[in-house]
Amino acid sequence: MTSPFLETPESAWVASNALAFALRDRFPVSPGHTLVVPRRLVPTWFDATTDERAAIFELVDTVKRQLDAELHPDGYNIGINAGEAAGQTVMHLHVHVIPRFRGDVDDPRGGVRHVIPGRGNYLAGRPPPLATGGAEDPFLRHLAPVFARATDVAILSAFVQESGLDVLESHVFAALARGARVRLVTGDYLHITQAAALAEVLDWAGGNAALSGAGGARGSFEARVVEVDALPGTIRSFHPKSWRFEGPGFGAAFVGSSNISRAALGPGIEWNLRVDRHRDPDAYRAAASAFERWWSRARPLTADWVERYAQRATHAPVGLPPGEEDAEPIEAPPPPHPIQREALAALHRSRAEEGRRRALVVLATGLGKTYLAALDVEAWSEHHGRRPRVLVLAHREELLVQAARTFRRLLRGRAARFG
Incomplete structure (x- = not known):
């Protein structure tokens, strides 16, 4: 048996002792990903001697100190694959020292449990798929x-x-x-x-x-x-x-x-x-x-x-496909309620009979000021045969968006520009 780790020159080692050495992983999953390997060709952790295991973990500590000083990681995963079923591809014992950084994955909870995809983070509630x-x-x-x-x-x-x-x-x-x-x-x-x-x-x-x-x-x-x-x-x-x-x-x-x-x-x-x-x-x-x-x-x-x-x-010439024949209807604007009708009549009198060009309507919250304004614009348009330019002022964004929707739906089917 041979091992690619034993073929690595000592000049590539980052740490060593009498029974083990450490080198950077050729395919790192994060910056600084390092392998700690026994000098003897030992297949798995369970085949290593007590002294070899101690030597390996001595180097794990050494590697951590080096990475702390160089990369300042936020955490570590220390992992061992033992056997093909566990993902071991090089049959020479090696311990992974993997620096972890905040944000390197969306949710790190579960850590090494993620060797079984989808089973790692038992702390995070999985939303329905x-x-x-x-x-x-x-x-x-x-x-x-x-x-x-x-x-x-x-x-x-x-x-x-x-x-x-x-x-x-x-x-x-x-x-x-x-x-x-x-x-x-x-x-x-x-x-x-x-x-x-x-x-x-x-x-x-x-x-x-x-x-x-x-x-x-x-x-x-x-x-x-x-x-x-x-x-x-x-x-x-x-x-x-x-x-x-x-x-x-x-x-x-x-x-x-x-x-x-x-x-x-x-x-x-x-x-x-x-x-x-x-x-x-x-x-x-x-x-x-x-x-x-x-x-x-x-x-x-x-x-x-x-x-x-x-x-x-x-003038669309193509019929709609099954299931799309009827566009979802938007409710027709309701008829004005008595207070709105009274205000519309007063506005009409002030313009048509009294010759006024300015008016003020005051209504309590919920009585439909925006809808009243749209009704008044519609009435003015019908009386004069043209659409006026209208400026709507409001102190909150949602009121402006609601006003635009109200005007559009009341004036549906008529050319109108909104901005």
Whole structure:
């Protein structure tokens, strides 16, 4: 028998004594990864003498002192493989001294127990690997915890509906307030994505950009769209769905069937498989790389593009596929309540009968000031035959986003620009 360790020249040793020597691993798993080897060709730890074992651990201490001084690691793993079933590939006893550094893995708990993948960290509760949807297991229940921790969010959703944005809005804006980067890619396949939903996405981007410009450590929100007609060759289908989240100490991706709609995030029967970066790094990297490829191929979402898309979607020649025939309806705006009707009448009198150009309406919280403003703009437009320019002032971001949504939904079907 021979050993590659015995063929290593003494000049490559980093420490030695009468019965053992130490050398750097040729394929280190971390900086400073070192092997301590007996000078005698001993197959496993259990074949070594008491003196050899003592000599080996004497050198383990020596190596640790060297690495502490040179690399300042935060911890160590000391490991021995004994036998092929335990992963030993060189049948010459060698003890691994592996320096560990904070952040070198997402969650280090479990240590050497990770020799059995997936069984190492018994202290960390493993999230369910599959979201199956329905009332018992809605997809949002899986998304909410990772949204709350993420500093980087990447969503690829073939279709976007207003109802789904309503579900996600609070989670997205909470992430942005924490400084997270949020990216969304969608597509125009079969015109299933709602133009009104894309307009609302623009509201999110514009509102967040304005707040970022006003100062503060806000995150970024970006949206892009894949044009199916611009895909290469004969590809005319775009139907992927993935949700990826990264934050301190974790990375998680979901790949499955949920688009951005209320049904897909809630009671719909949708399957989404979770991949955690520390458990299956290859699968996680594949999902991340695939998103980045589509992100680079997609075009930025703009108001001009949304307007053109809305015109195309209105005259879409292709029928929707089974299961997508009915876009989830957004509830029609309610009729104004008595207090709002009284205020609208007073506004009309002040303008039409008294010739006033300015007015002030004061309403208590919850009585619908924003909706009243949208109703007044609608009435003014109908009276004058044109749409006025409107400036909305508010002291909180969510009020501006809510105002944009209210105006859009009341003025649905009419050309209107929001910023």
